[in-house]
Amino acid sequence: MKKPLILVTNDDGITAPGITALIDVAKRIGEVVVVAPDSPQSGMGHAITISNPIRLHPSNVHEGVKAYECSGTPVDCVKLAKNVVLKDREVDLCVSGINHGSNAAINIIYSGTMSAAMEASIEGIPSIGFSLLDFEYDADFESSKPFIESLMRFALEKGLDGGNLLNVNIPKLSRSEIKGMRVCRQANARWVEEFMESSDPRGQKYYWLTGRFVNQDTSDDTDVWALENGYISVVPSMHDLTNYQAIKALGAIEKLEQAGE
Amino acid sequence: MKKPLILVTNDDGITAPGITALIDVAKRIGEVVVVAPDSPQSGMGHAITISNPIRLHPSNVHEGVKAYECSGTPVDCVKLAKNVVLKDREVDLCVSGINHGSNAAINIIYSGTMSAAMEASIEGIPSIGFSLLDFEYDADFESSKPFIESLMRFALEKGLDGGNLLNVNIPKLSRSEIKGMRVCRQANARWVEEFMESSDPRGQKYYWLTGRFVNQDTSDDTDVWALENGYISVVPSMHDLTNYQAIKALGAIEKLEQAGE
Numbered sequence: 291m292k293k294p295l296i297l298v299t300n301d302d303g304i305t306a307p308g309i310t311a312l313i314d315v316a317k318r319i320g321e322v323v324v325v326a327p328d329s330p331q332s333g334m335g336h337a338i339t340i341s342n343p344i345r346l347h348p349s350n351v352h353e354g355v356k357a358y359e360c361s362g363t364p365v366d367c368v369k370l371a372k373n374v375v376l377k378d379r380e381v382d383l384c385v386s387g388i389n390h391g392s393n394a395a396i397n398i399i400y401s402g403t404m405s406a407a408m409e410a411s412i413e414g415i416p417s418i419g420f421s422l423l424d425f426e427y428d429a430d431f432e433s434s435k436p437f438i439e440s441l442m443r444f445a446l447e448k449g450l451d452g453g454n455l456l457n458v459n460i461p462k463l464s465r466s467e468i469k470g471m472r473v474c475r476q477a478n479a480r481w482v483e484e485f486m487e488s489s490d491p492r493g494q495k496y497y498w499l500t501g502r503f504v505n506q507d508t509s510d511d512t513d514v515w516a517l518e519n520g521y522i523s524v525v526p527s528m529h530d531l532t533n534y535q536a537i538k539a540l541g542a543i544e545k546l547e548q549a550g551e
Numbered sequence: 552m553k554k555p556l557i558l559v560t561n562d563d564g565i566t567a568p569g570i571t572a573l574i575d576v577a578k579r580i581g582e583v584v585v586v587a588p589d590s591p592q593s594g595m596g597h598a599i600t601i602s603n604p605i606r607l608h609p610s611n612v613h614e615g616v617k618a619y620e621c622s623g624t625p626v627d628c629v630k631l632a633k634n635v636v637l638k639d640r641e642v643d644l645c646v647s648g649i650n651h652g653s654n655a656a657i658n659i660i661y662s663g664t665m666s667a668a669m670e671a672s673i674e675g676i677p678s679i680g681f682s683l684l685d686f687e688y689d690a691d692f693e694s695s696k697p698f699i700e701s702l703m704r705f706a707l708e709k710g711l712d713g714g715n716l717l718n719v720n721i722p723k724l725s726r727s728e729i730k731g732m733r734v735c736r737q738a739n740a741r742w743v744e745e746f747m748e749s750s751d752p753r754g755q756k757y758y759w760l761t762g763r764f765v766n767q768d769t770s771d772d773t774d775v776w777a778l779e780n781g782y783i784s785v786v787p788s789m790h791d792l793t794n795y796q797a798i799k800a801l802g803a804i805e806k807l808e809q810a811g812e
Contacts, residue, residue, distance in 0.1 A: 335626070336596030336660045343749075343757035365596070365661075370758060373744045396673060398792055399597045400626075412657065412741055439810035444803075453797030473801050475793040480673055483634045488604075496604035497631060524804055526797035531659055532736040536714030536787030540734050542705075543785055548726075549700035 294320035294382035294446050297371050297410065298355075301331045301364040301389065301402025305351055308388035311431035312420060313352050315438050316385060319446070324349075324357035325371035327364060327402075332391075334402040336409070337363045346370055364406035372413050383445055384410035387420035388431055388438070394421075394459045394513040394523055395479040395505065404457055404527070411455035412529055416445050418456045423517060433465035437522055441471075450526070457525040461517050469520040476525050477512035479505035555581035555643035555707050558632050558671065559616075562592045562625040562650065562663025566612055569649035572692035573681060574613050576700050577646060580707070585610070585618035586632035588625060588663075593652075595663040597670070598624045607631055625667035633674050644707055645671035648681035649692055649699070655682075655720045655774040655784055656740040656766065665718055665788070672716035673790055677706050679717045684778060694726035698783055702732075711787070718786040722778050730781040737786050738773035740766035 296316045300309040304326035316322045328347070345361040358375060360367045364386070372381065389403040398404045407419035420438055422429055441458065450456060457476070461468065483501040490496055505514045513523035557577045561570040565587035577583045589608070606622040619636060621628045629645065650664040659665045668680035681699055683690055702719060711717060718737070722729065744762040751757055766775045774784035 330602070333599045333601040334596075335598045335666065337598040337624075338594045338596070338661050338760060340594040340760055341591070343751070343759050344746075345755070345757055363598075366760070369744050369760065370746065374746055374748075374758065396790065399669070399673075399790055400599055405596065408660070412660075436809040440807045441804065443810065444807055448803070450801065451797065452800035453794040455794070456801075457792075471804055471807065473798055473804050475795065475798065476791055478791070483630050485605075485631065485635055487635075490604070494606070496606055497635060498604050499599060499601055499627070499630065524801070526794040526801055527792045528794040528797075529657065529660055529792070530737055530739070531718075531788045531790070531792070533714040533716070533787040533789040534736065536712065536789075537734055537736065539713035540711065540717075540785070540787055542709070543702065543732055543734050546701045546705055546732065548697040549704065 295379060296320040296322050297381050297384040298322055298324045299326050299364060299367045299386050299406045301327065301334060301406065303327050303330045304349055304359045307427065308390050308431060311435065312385055312388050313355060315435050317354060318439060319442055322355040323376060324352060324355055325360055325367045325375055327367060328359035328361055331364050331402045333400050334363045335400050336365055336405040339363060339366050364402035365409045368406050368409040381415045383442060384415045384417040385420065385442060388434060389421035390429055391425045392421055392423045392459055393419065393457060394517055395477040398457055398476060398527065408455055408529055416450045416454045418445060418458055420458045422460045424462045433468065434460045437471065453526040453528055455527045457527045459513060459517055459523045461520060463520060467520060468522060471524050472516035472521040473524045474511050474513050474516050477505055477514035478507040479503060479514055556640060557581040557583050558642050558645040559583055559585045560587050560625060560628045560647050560667045562588065562595060562667065564588050564591045565610055565620045569651050569692060572696065573646055573649050574616060576696050576703065578615060579700060580703055583616040584637060585613060585616055586621055586628045586636055588628060589620035589622055592625050592663045594661050595624045596661050597626055597666040600624060600627050625663035626670045629667050629670040642676045644703060645676045645678040646681065646703060649695060650682035651690055652686045653682055653684045653720055654680065654718060655778055656738040659718055659737065659788065669716055669790055677711045677715045679706060679719055681719045683721045685723045694729065695721045698732065714787040714789055716788045718788045720774060720778055720784045722781060724781060728781060729783060732785050733777035733782040734785045735772050735774050735777050738766055738775035739768040740764060740775055
């Protein structure tokens with residue numbers, strides 16, 4: 291049987307330990323092509339580069355795979371992979387990560403890792419973003435690997451029924467402490483921001499984003515609940531942002547008078 | 552009665568004609584505070600600035616309103632507005648735009664205009680993003696104004712029941728040609744990308760994103776349908792990206808064996 295073609299990307303950059311771990315797993319399963327940012331791109335969300343040229347260079351950072359580093363955003367990487375690097379080839383699966391830090395709950399919106407995975411899913415490629423709840427550069431990705439391999443094989447063999455994008459977050463636990471996987475919904479949590487205010491060497495004021503994550507969504511069917519209780523969270527996700535319930539509720543808008551001159 | 556407090560932002564930058572038109576309308580209704588990017592930020596999606604400081608300076612580009620220009624992304628602008636500029640004040644409505652160009656269908660994902668509006672909605676502020684289907688710098692925003700004013704008054708007086716975020720796109724038509732407003736869903740359309748490939752003056756290859764918009768979603772309840780048929784499209788939107796239908800379909804994931812060992 292033909293080996294599946296697996297596209298690997300991330301947002302922490304092509305040299306991050308997290309993507310090395312993900313490539314290790316992908317190599318056991320299929321032919322691997324890597325297109326990843328040439329520098330960290332955390333927090334880039336679904337940004338694309340439209341007003342500037344993008345560079346794409348071969349990279350030999352990772353052994354035994356075809357790899358390219360890209361000057362653009364994570365979403366740019368996926369667009370270049372699909373339309374330039376792998377033009378005329380069918381990609382069987384895209385995996386993004388392993389992100390250093392959580393992309394559970396509202397973090398999916400800000401995450402370059404998940405936006406790259408979502409871009410692939412928009413292009414019709416089954417796609418999974420992986421994140422480990424450990425921000426450290428030398429985080430231990432070993433206990434994640436068996437679960438990641440199972441999920442990748444599942445996606446390739448069974449397909450991602452009724453959707454083609456998964457947001458997978460892995461608690462910072464040893465393999466024996468991880469209780470299993472939970473298919474769940476995105477918790478309704480958010481960041482409460484503060485800005486650190488300071489002055490540069492020329493005396494000019496600047497602001498630096500900081501904040502704390504607040505979850506008031508306490509039911510047991512969310513990704514935050516799963517992670518806090520020792521499970522890997524698996525949230526089927528999508529790019530249709532329509533609030534269907536509100537369509538009917540807001541029907542009165544269709545009867546609004548135009549405001550006067 | 553106290554005037555409502557209205558936050559205005561955009562992604563085309565604080566000097567764009569589109570935001571000037573939006574400020575004109577907002578001034579008729581309430582107290583207006585503007586926090587907008589100091590340069591164009593189209594296609595920034597939900598990007599945030601986490602690895603660099605952000606600058607915020609007063610601006611006198613717009614008469615009769617308090618305005619600030621910000622070096623960050625559209626989402627940074629909203630975070631700074633809420634947490635620094637308007638700290639301790641309750642914002643009654645956020646409006647973003649008027650964007651020069653469509654944010655219908657999948658464009659909502661890439662749009663800085665809509666991401667700014669969504670960020671405000673995440674913070675609990677009712678929020679509307681406006682876009683005119685005209686990319687020209689000197690686009691005519693006049694025929695949009697009566698509809699925008701009606702929608703802003705509706706949001707302030709009745710609230711955005713069952714949701715607090717609207718994606719509003721306005722066709723490039725004269726006021727008498729616009730048939731009215733349609734509350735609808737996001738069309739399942741996407742971009743088919745191509746990259747322009749060329750070489751810089753040093754002979755180094757670069758890529759530049761281009762593409763064409765393709766809609767195969769032909770039913771009459773979408774934003775693309777509304778716009779093609781002379782209506783303003785109003786899509787209630789949200790930041791919960793969970794694919795609820797897929798949760799049950801993918802339940803088998805919870806029973807997967809771990810790979811290897």
